[in-house]
Amino acid sequence: MYHLINTNIDQILQSIEKDHVPYYDYLIQNIDRLQTPSYRAAYKNYWGLYAALLSEDFCGVYFGQLQAGLRGGMPQIGALLKELYNTPTHKNGRKSLQFSFCSKLCHMVDRQTPIYDSRIRDFYFFTEPDRKLSLQQRVNGYVYFHDFLIDEYHRVLIEGLLSRSIQAFRQRYRPKHFTDIKVIDSLIWAFTNLSKSGGLSDRKIVYC
Numbered sequence: 001m002y003h004l005i006n007t008n009i010d011q012i013l014q015s016i017e018k019d020h021v022p023y024y025d026y027l028i029q030n031i032d033r034l035q036t037p038s039y040r041a042a043y044k045n046y047w048g049l050y051a052a053l054l055s056e057d058f059c060g061v062y063f064g065q066l067q068a069g070l071r072g073g074m075p076q077i078g079a080l081l082k083e084l085y086n087t088p089t090h091k092n093g094r095k096s097l098q099f100s101f102c103s104k105l106c107h108m109v110d111r112q113t114p115i116y117d118s119r120i121r122d123f124y125f126f127t128e129p130d131r132k133l134s135l136q137q138r139v140n141g142y143v144y145f146h147d148f149l150i151d152e153y154h155r156v157l158i159e160g161l162l163s164r165s166i167q168a169f170r171q172r173y174r175p176k177h178f179t180d181i182k183v184i185d186s187l188i189w190a191f192t193n194l195s196k197s198g199g200l201s202d203r204k205i206v207y208c
Helices: 002-007 011-016 018-029 037-047 057-074 078-087 099-109 118-123 135-158 163-173 181-201
Strands: none
Touching: 002 011, 002 163, 002 181, 011 163, 011 181, 018 037, 037 057, 057 078, 057 099, 078 099, 078 135, 099 135, 118 181, 135 181, 163 181
16 A cells, blocks of 8 residues: 555645645744633644534533643553543433544654544544443543554554655645654555545556
8 A cells, every 4th residue: 555655646745635745844943822712713623623513511621631741751642532421412311432532642642653534544444433432441442442553554654654655745845844754644544535536447556
């Protein structure tokens, strides 16, 4: 799969939205403005909290956890998952595990931490824990996969599996605050998104 990214890197880079890099760089560069409504609005927009229709109560606790992480170091993602689960994510009182947003919070505290979302899930063929399982079993399943991402991205960097594509991304977009981990995330997200939106049938991506 990494070979496919390297082979189709030009098409993948062309599919990335123009504001992807400057928007992220803005969030990192201005993290000290976390308490301001304008920064929080930008954060919600970039990371998809608006699209998820999360309650204001949940967002308030979420940003409180992010602030605590910035002051006191990386939170344990499993404990964070359970902590945020205690606050309803929707106005009707429904609770839900928000693993993707927890991973994004951890990434904002430490940019060497991988991000999880549906595109990363699909790329690695991960099956999310069944909702019929206990809360702890579901949390364990997510934490196990996140640990896999940490190890796998490390392997990708050590073995140079995406070196060509990482370099091409940096040359094209000149990011200021992207770690290689974040570049890998962006490449996988863009490749999966392009593939799922007809990239194969349109011959934008070619298997080889």
